[in-house]
Amino acid sequence: MKRYMQSSYKFLSFIFFLVVWEGVAYIVDNSLLFPRILEVLEALKNLVFNENFLFILWHTFSRFLLSVFISIIGSVFLGVLSYRYSIFQIFLTPFTIFLRAVPTIAIIILVLIWSSTERVPIIVGMLILFPILYEGILGALNKIDGNLIKMSRVFKVSRSRVIKNIYIPSVYYTLSSNIPSYLGLTFKVIIAGEVLSQENLSIGGEIFLNKIYLESSTIFAWIIVIILLNYLLEESLKLINLKLCRWQKC
Template sequence: MSSFITALSKKGISLGLLVILWQLFASQMKPFILPGPLETLDAVIAYLGDPAFYHALYRTLLKLVISMVCVLLLGGGLGLAIGLRPRWKPYVEPVMDMMQSVPPIAWLGIAIIWFGLTDTPSIFIIVLSTTPVLYTNLYEGFVDIDSKLIRMAKVFQIPRGKVIRRIILPSLRNYLKSGMITAAGLGWKLAVMAELLTSVDGIGGLLSDARTNLDTRKVFALALFMAVIWNMIKLLLAFLFRGKTSSPSHFHS
């Protein structure tokens, strides 16, 4: 408990110093260029009382959730399959390299041509850009699995299904957690970017409106919301994938 309080106090000090620096810089500039914390807080309160903000947040989160489910199925499934069958890796690796090397903005241009100014381009670029992240994490997890346990399981003729349940999946839990958090973090930013560039409903759409109206206060307020919401998403993912990863010493059901 004391360590938690200490960590929390350190974060509070860091954020406090950041706010002080922010105010110092803002006091030397026009609010149009850099609004201060109080001006930004006014915009935050205004958004909290606006139903359109909650609708926009819902739209962005919905796209992220749909995308992460697709990434979990595609990237997680491929990572598990290639880990179990490494000889397939040369066939999958070029596709993953291409997905990872092409900038998301290029995929977005293609998606807009294919799907128009809808929600689909956001989901499309998130899935293409983050699937390799989860795939790579899980495959690296397979590399780090204790080979002695696998050999011991073969010697004792442990069924394949039990080896997967008792050794492989527990050993991959932390890699899955890390991969999902990294993919979701990238996906959150890509969702907002795609909405900003396509001006569809969502947090990015609100950013587009604020930019068009040259309302810097709202831009900063939305940036704060994005930071807070992402930290909440991160905590949720950490909770969903909680648990210690340990190599089992027995295989009984």
């Protein structure tokens, strides 16, 4: 019953959102400023049936995957080094504080100055995701019960088993609940980087191009695509977390 009520409320909230949208569009009465829902749906249909649609999605998503992969490798490597040798943590602290404190737009502009436009989204995604993962991994490692490590040494448990059965699960269970939001943030930042770098055949580049031609309905259509992709990404990660954490509450 409770689940049914929640589903009903979600459906009603969605209907209310559409009503408000149509109401605002009716009051504004200018498709360039705020298009009607049917206009956005028509633009969305044109996007989906465009021959370059899948290529554009893959162009952006491949950058996202590369950025995430490099960030994970770097944060795991440096997180372990900082855990084992405090001197690394001391040296890396100013960099992580800088990256977390500086506004995203400032990072994008700096990267635009330092690098070529096609690399900007990847670098920006790495600079945003890396400090979050690094600090999360380091914090998770520091929270591991030292008695477990001592006990593994007493019973002469191999290092590979300690890493597999203590370190990796502890770090993953600490980060698992936040991973979907971390990756969702990275995906949106990469698109923002594409917008400012005006990258061709990418989601951000298409948004920028339609902004030049004042195609508001197409911009809203791309926003819907981004929302759907972000939703699918986060829900897929949550499903993976549920399966991996089925024996322990994450």
